[in-house]
Amino acid sequence: MAMTPLDSLLTCLRFPSVSTDSAHAEDVRACAQWLAGFLRDSGLNTTVHPTPGHPIVVARNTHRPGRPTVLLYGHYDVQPADPLDLWLTPPFEPRIENGIIFARGATDNKGQLMAHANGLRQTMAADGDLPVNLIALFEGEEEIGSPNLGPFLAAHRHDLACDVVAISDTGMVAAGVPTFTYGLRGITCCEVELTGPALDLHSGIFGGSVANPATELARLIAQLHDAHGRIMIDGFYDQVRPLASWEREAWSTLPLNDQAILKLTGSPALFGEAGYSSVERTWARPTAEVNGLGGGYQGEGSKTVLPSRAFAKFSFRLVPDQNPAVLLPQIEAWLQARTPATVTLTVRSGHSGQPYAMDPHSRHGQAAQAALRTTFDGREPALIREGGSIPIVQSFKDILGADTLLLGLALPDCQAHAPNENFPIANFEAGQRLNRHLLQELARV
Amino acid sequence: MAMTPLDSLLTCLRFPSVSTDSAHAEDVRACAQWLAGFLRDSGLNTTVHPTPGHPIVVARNTHRPGRPTVLLYGHYDVQPADPLDLWLTPPFEPRIENGIIFARGATDNKGQLMAHANGLRQTMAADGDLPVNLIALFEGEEEIGSPNLGPFLAAHRHDLACDVVAISDTGMVAAGVPTFTYGLRGITCCEVELTGPALDLHSGIFGGSVANPATELARLIAQLHDAHGRIMIDGFYDQVRPLASWEREAWSTLPLNDQAILKLTGSPALFGEAGYSSVERTWARPTAEVNGLGGGYQGEGSKTVLPSRAFAKFSFRLVPDQNPAVLLPQIEAWLQARTPATVTLTVRSGHSGQPYAMDPHSRHGQAAQAALRTTFDGREPALIREGGSIPIVQSFKDILGADTLLLGLALPDCQAHAPNENFPIANFEAGQRLNRHLLQELARV
Numbered sequence: 071m072a073m074t075p076l077d078s079l080l081t082c083l084r085f086p087s088v089s090t091d092s093a094h095a096e097d098v099r100a101c102a103q104w105l106a107g108f109l110r111d112s113g114l115n116t117t118v119h120p121t122p123g124h125p126i127v128v129a130r131n132t133h134r135p136g137r138p139t140v141l142l143y144g145h146y147d148v149q150p151a152d153p154l155d156l157w158l159t160p161p162f163e164p165r166i167e168n169g170i171i172f173a174r175g176a177t178d179n180k181g182q183l184m185a186h187a188n189g190l191r192q193t194m195a196a197d198g199d200l201p202v203n204l205i206a207l208f209e210g211e212e213e214i215g216s217p218n219l220g221p222f223l224a225a226h227r228h229d230l231a232c233d234v235v236a237i238s239d240t241g242m243v244a245a246g247v248p249t250f251t252y253g254l255r256g257i258t259c260c261e262v263e264l265t266g267p268a269l270d271l272h273s274g275i276f277g278g279s280v281a282n283p284a285t286e287l288a289r290l291i292a293q294l295h296d297a298h299g300r301i302m303i304d305g306f307y308d309q310v311r312p313l314a315s316w317e318r319e320a321w322s323t324l325p326l327n328d329q330a331i332l333k334l335t336g337s338p339a340l341f342g343e344a345g346y347s348s349v350e351r352t353w354a355r356p357t358a359e360v361n362g363l364g365g366g367y368q369g370e371g372s373k374t375v376l377p378s379r380a381f382a383k384f385s386f387r388l389v390p391d392q393n394p395a396v397l398l399p400q401i402e403a404w405l406q407a408r409t410p411a412t413v414t415l416t417v418r419s420g421h422s423g424q425p426y427a428m429d430p431h432s433r434h435g436q437a438a439q440a441a442l443r444t445t446f447d448g449r450e451p452a453l454i455r456e457g458g459s460i461p462i463v464q465s466f467k468d469i470l471g472a473d474t475l476l477l478g479l480a481l482p483d484c485q486a487h488a489p490n491e492n493f494p495i496a497n498f499e500a501g502q503r504l505n506r507h508l509l510q511e512l513a514r515v
Numbered sequence: 516m517a518m519t520p521l522d523s524l525l526t527c528l529r530f531p532s533v534s535t536d537s538a539h540a541e542d543v544r545a546c547a548q549w550l551a552g553f554l555r556d557s558g559l560n561t562t563v564h565p566t567p568g569h570p571i572v573v574a575r576n577t578h579r580p581g582r583p584t585v586l587l588y589g590h591y592d593v594q595p596a597d598p599l600d601l602w603l604t605p606p607f608e609p610r611i612e613n614g615i616i617f618a619r620g621a622t623d624n625k626g627q628l629m630a631h632a633n634g635l636r637q638t639m640a641a642d643g644d645l646p647v648n649l650i651a652l653f654e655g656e657e658e659i660g661s662p663n664l665g666p667f668l669a670a671h672r673h674d675l676a677c678d679v680v681a682i683s684d685t686g687m688v689a690a691g692v693p694t695f696t697y698g699l700r701g702i703t704c705c706e707v708e709l710t711g712p713a714l715d716l717h718s719g720i721f722g723g724s725v726a727n728p729a730t731e732l733a734r735l736i737a738q739l740h741d742a743h744g745r746i747m748i749d750g751f752y753d754q755v756r757p758l759a760s761w762e763r764e765a766w767s768t769l770p771l772n773d774q775a776i777l778k779l780t781g782s783p784a785l786f787g788e789a790g791y792s793s794v795e796r797t798w799a800r801p802t803a804e805v806n807g808l809g810g811g812y813q814g815e816g817s818k819t820v821l822p823s824r825a826f827a828k829f830s831f832r833l834v835p836d837q838n839p840a841v842l843l844p845q846i847e848a849w850l851q852a853r854t855p856a857t858v859t860l861t862v863r864s865g866h867s868g869q870p871y872a873m874d875p876h877s878r879h880g881q882a883a884q885a886a887l888r889t890t891f892d893g894r895e896p897a898l899i900r901e902g903g904s905i906p907i908v909q910s911f912k913d914i915l916g917a918d919t920l921l922l923g924l925a926l927p928d929c930q931a932h933a934p935n936e937n938f939p940i941a942n943f944e945a946g947q948r949l950n951r952h953l954l955q956e957l958a959r960v
Contacts, residue, residue: 255719259817268781273804274700274903277832278796279776281786284805284827285736292737295730331724336713341726341857351723359718360729360811361820367807367828372704372865374830375806382729383812385819387722412786420817458719 075188075502076495078108082146082180083164083173089124089147089214098124098210101146105187105208112191113198114206121218124210129190131200139203140512141232141472142190142505143462144183144239145212148175149487156489172492177484181493182238183208185479185501193506201513205230212239216462223469233515234434235466236508238501240478243452244325245494248442251476252430253353253455254463255387258394259361259420262287262405263381264413270366270375277376281412284365284380290408291382294358298344301358303404306397311390311427313346313354320453321349334482352457357387385420387457394422423459428473433515438475441507445500477504520633520947521940523553527591527625528609528618534569534592534659543569543655546591550632550653557636558643559651566663569655574635576645584648585957586677586917587635587950588907589628589684590657593620594932601934615937623931626938627683627924628653630946638951646958650675657684661907668914678960679879680911681953683946685923688897689770690939693887696921697875698798698900699908700832703839704806704865707732707850708826709858715811715820722821726857729810729825735853736827739803743789746803748849751842756835756872758791758799765898766794779927797902802832830865832902839867868904873918878960883920886952890945922949 073081085101088094102118102125110116114129124147133139151161151174159165164173171181186206193200207230209219223230242249266283267276296302326349328340342351365380367373386401388394402417409415429435430453442451456476463474479501485491518526530546533539547563547570555561559574569592578584596606596619604610609618616626631651638645652675654664668675687694711728712721741747771794773785787796810825812818831846833839847862854860874880875898887896901921908919924946930936 257719257819259819261817266782271780272903273802273806273830274702274832274901276776276780276797277802277804277830277902278800279785279787279793280780280782281784282805284808285740287808288733288736288805291730291733331721335716335721335725337711337725337857338859339726339856340724341855342724348724352721355723357718357722359722359819359821360727360733360825361718361818361822362812363729363732363808363810363822363825364813365808366805368809368813372706372828372830373806374702374704374804376804377806377808380805380808383817385718385722385817387719410786411784412782414783456719457722458717 075184076498078188079171079181079184079498080164082184083175084162086162087147087175087210088150089211091150095124098147102127102210105146108187109206112187113194114190119222121222123218126210126219126222127208129206131194131204133203137202138234138512138515139205139232140509141205141207141230141235141466141470142186143235143237144186144208145179145210146183146208147210147213148178148180149213153489158490166495169495170492171495171498172490174491176491176493177480178486178491179212179239181498182479182501185498186238186505189502189505192502193509201509204509205232212462219462220465220469223465227469230470232470232472234512235470235472235474236438236477237474238477238479238504239460240456240476241480241482242478243454245481246446246449247325248446248449248451249454249478250430250435250439250442250451251454251456251478252435253390253427254425254460255356255389255457256392256394256423256425257385257387257459258398258422259383259385260398260401261381261383261418261420263379263416264409265379265416266413267376267378270378273374273376280376281410282376283413284377286410286413287365287380287382290405291360293408299342300344301356303358303401305400306356309392309396310356313350317354318350322347324349324452324454353455354389356389356392359385359387361385388425390425390427392425394424398422423461424464426460426463426467434473434475434512437511437515438477438508441504441511442477444507445504477508520629521943523633524616524626524629524943525609527629528620529607531607532592532620532655533595534656536595540569543592547572547655550591553632554651557632558639559635564667566667568663571655571663571667572653574651576649578648582647583679583957583960584650584677585954586650586652586675586680586911586915587631588680588682589631589653590624590655591628591653592655592658593623593625594658598934603935611940614940616940616943617935617937619936621936621938622925622929623936624657624684626943627946630924630943631683631950634947634950637947638954646954649954650677657907664907665910665914668910672914675915677915677917679957680915680917680919681922682919683922683924683949684905685901685921686925686927687923688899690926691891691894692770693891693894693896694899694923695875695880695884695887695896696899696901696923697880698835698872699870699905700834700902701837701839701868701870702830702832702904703843703867704828704830705843705846706826706828706863706865708824708861709854710824710861711858712821712823715823718819718821725821726855727821728858729822731855731858732810732825732827735850736805738853744787745789746801748803748846750845751801754837754841755801758795762799763795767792769794769897769899798900799834801834801837804830804832806830833870835870835872837870839869843867868906869909871905871908871912877918879918879920879957882956882960883922883953886949886956887922889952890949922953
């Protein structure tokens, strides 16, 4: 096997393993098979598990009592590549330019997954074993919400029992800055619909005498926040864990400032809850966000209707120790109490996910940081949370009872989910080193 | 010619003269030709004028000095018939059941137009002339906004000079109640867009630190009205002509109550500007209405984006003596003043139309009411305004300098623009009588 680590990544990237598109089901399966072959050739005991959707690849070394068990998670499926015309070169024909690999999946998640897989291969080749009991679990449905992962974990909870989970699928605060993520926001979604008249009405004939559901919806949304960005739903902040002073201090030194966010977003000016920095607002404070708004005439020009209905799709990002199951009824009651008699409110609950936090000063957390420090030439890791949600982390916690170490290698400008996704070869190499150091550190916990 | 008036209407209804659909252009032309033949056979000097769109039919008697000139307007084009599957019988094969004619155009406007045309024919047959100088002007583009009528009026302003215009294309407050409409609301439309970030953002990564254009739009819309339904735009009511006490008194006795509006609209409860009845709100008070609302994710389920933009399509119904040209800049300035720095406001003006009012106690108004009284067995006509806009009325005022008498024969449940449009034979016969009485009354003014 004269395949270099880079060759193995490029091969992996050439599979158009788009999980959401049934036309690519065979490509997803082929990628799983190829990945299993790579792990098997590395000396790991590897199985491809079929699921009702795409397969789950599980690889393990020989497990021995008396040493910790680490579950390493990754996903070999990718987002669709469209809009294709915005790619400078074809998304599934990896191109390297100035040390950067361009391809769909380069960062999310094949680049990070193959860095770990190559790390495992190198340790196996050098030592004939790994320093811990390892379970590598690579799924093919992360980009469609991992519908079969939870049932798989539940069905194999004894085989998959572990002390800790490690994932490289999050971000670094900047190139060269090792980053340890110890918290994530949760989420709860709902769709709110206000119905007024039975049909769209002629706004000339009836306008003025009948309440307009679009206007009433706007009046509801306008009450969600006060002028200082604070959410006005009764009890919404009751379970919010205050930021620790060490967090605020640590985050204030990060190379993430408002200027960078303005540039990344193209927003004319930033705005958020008074009393918090932008980083604090996105990592440690909850939100009430309108994801979609609709009602009445949407086409070109005008159509003078008084719409029968209007809707808003809301998502609420939650922070420890908020609980979607507690909040959703509070949100619904608050909306109901503010809905006038002229319209009818319907609330449809959507998906939810618990917020996540682990103690970065725990033994596992310290081991992860030590590995990051060694990998990045002694540089102190940034301790961060992230604003998004990673539902699988909660599944690992709920089903396997294990905390997850989030050791991301994605750069802010990696273009994950977007055209011209990319991953530096330097990060790919750092990931291989990280895998070896991480298993060494965890072996000592 | 053994064709009865009803035969002539049924023949006219069989032309699928759908003006908006170019596949029907030949049907529209054929209807114009047939109508011209009917008028010519009635003894009127008739011309079919081509336009860049559909033809305009003009018919006149011999004009003599010393008697008033009346322009009678109607339109022979119709709305599309779809959704076809909701029609009980084919829309262009008129069916008569219990004295009611069902067909597309039965009420709007062929039934009313052919009532007048038959009235003219009967008077010409009986007397060899009409009591006034008559110009019948029947267009084929009313349902697409009369794009060629204004230029035609302007080009023929001397030929079309008249003392007054008469139109039967409005409603009766109830079956058997003669109705004279002396006022219409105007309109001005605009589309408002708020842009925040350059692209839709991940609501987990950025939510909390960047203003949401959908939320900001809702906050703007929520400020449009106070809790009592009054519009909060500075100066919005400055030019509003107060309701006369005779109007409020007359309208309070009409058979139009809130229960009827609730039933017609299916709205859970009525709402409007405090201090006014529903009829007053729709006929004599201005509105600020959201006709359409959009932004972010519109599909099924949820997509957790922080949308880049959100829009609202507004229409403002205006009353005498409000002026769109004055109000639109006021509206835009008001919106601009309330738009936070976190988003960018764009306002695109749409179409506008002046509100219309004539004095129902003028000589022409009294003549029209006398004709209605005679037509409907001495019953006193209801004096009403309508909430909609009829832009051609303004064109007649602006270009020909003439007021318009609106003598509608449409019933509230006529289903104009909808499936199973219908017109009672009794109203068709009343329209024929109305034509004769109206010309007699106007001859005496």
